[in-house]
Amino acid sequence: MLSQIAASEDLVFFRPHQFLTREHDRPEALYDILEGWACRHRLLPDGRRQITALYLPGDLCDPMWSLTPTCHEPVIALTNVRATRKSLVDPLTIDRQKGFSSRLAESVERQSNWLVSLGRKTAVERLAHLLLELFERMRRAGLAYGQQCALPLTQTDIADATGLTAVHVNRTLQSMRSKGVLELHSKWLRIPDLGALRDLAALGPHDAL
Amino acid sequence: MLSQIAASEDLVFFRPHQFLTREHDRPEALYDILEGWACRHRLLPDGRRQITALYLPGDLCDPMWSLTPTCHEPVIALTNVRATRKSLVDPLTIDRQKGFSSRLAESVERQSNWLVSLGRKTAVERLAHLLLELFERMRRAGLAYGQQCALPLTQTDIADATGLTAVHVNRTLQSMRSKGVLELHSKWLRIPDLGALRDLAALGPHDAL
């Protein structure tokens, strides 16, 4: 039930629902994801759940831990995850990490984007925004093939990331699919018309993904 | 990427709606607010608006600019603001600033709290949460008097911070007022029963404010 033994000093594996980081841990290491997806989330006392960040292959989870004395939100695997563990013992090693500060900046900006999405966007806009973001991140990670990529989230995961219910995510995805702006079957996403999806996402002219 | 706050400090003033920082500026200075309130926000193409951070006296706006190459969201004054301008000059020593990293950490954590609030909480919970947070911050800044403090936001501002409409904020505040959990008239907040308000805010057992 706890994490499996590392195959080598740095390499670690996790199964779905396993914790990479527990709440209130003092952050001692960051995980660089090689394969699989993970998320950071929060549970309200009555069980409502909000996913506050998604981690894809190539992501560090979470760069924000380098800023805070304690992890206020747990990180869990959504799929099988293979990662390398980067010790935080010496903060300077992290600062020297190649690309660390740009990853941190991206992470902070994405959090703002999500805030706007959750606060002011409709279901269609939130889904379009999320799926575009994820596709773009997969593309940058070299994991997109043309207009397609893997998307190993359940509809419940998507609901918890977008602040909707799973039922409504289903309804909304159906309707988007029937309009031909996206396809999403069996953990596989295809975006026939990127421009159309962007229009649906209510992005500002300067919003990057 | 990290920048130092230079020794030189200028006193500056802003009027309501004036920009402290414009979108897409390269951040050259942070403002330490001495008096008045400000916010960071974002506008969607059709005019919907989301406030992504609030700045009270004693706050630095925005510590996050030290992480990003460009300000992706404008900061504007909500009231008259008096602040000192801290120039960002030397890229290596910002973390020497007294209290800077803890301010940054708080700012990052608050952003997560808001994300959960916008994604999963009801109107009552969001308002309770926001007002508690603001009261607590005012208290820490030495600006609360017993169970009261100034709260110079319009109901429209509150709506844009909580992802609700001004009309619904009004309705909900009325109902909370009639239940005796808070009073909010003429820019002045009173919280007769802090515990009751906390219960309404759907906070986790470990959520600080």
Next chain:
DNA sequence: CCAGTGAGTTAGCCTATGTTAGCGTCGGGC
């Protein structure tokens, strides 16, 4: 083989919240 589980799907009903519109008050500028 069967039972159990997780995921996607659909339907019907329900309510929290949005929308629109209008009213009254206040304070500032002229």
Next chain:
DNA sequence: GCCCGACGCTAACATAGGCTAACTCACTGG
């Protein structure tokens, strides 16, 4: 004194999205 624009407030109506509950498929394990 008189506008005029913010702002708070209310009411009537509209709807996006929540809630509950089934049913279907895999898939898994015994």
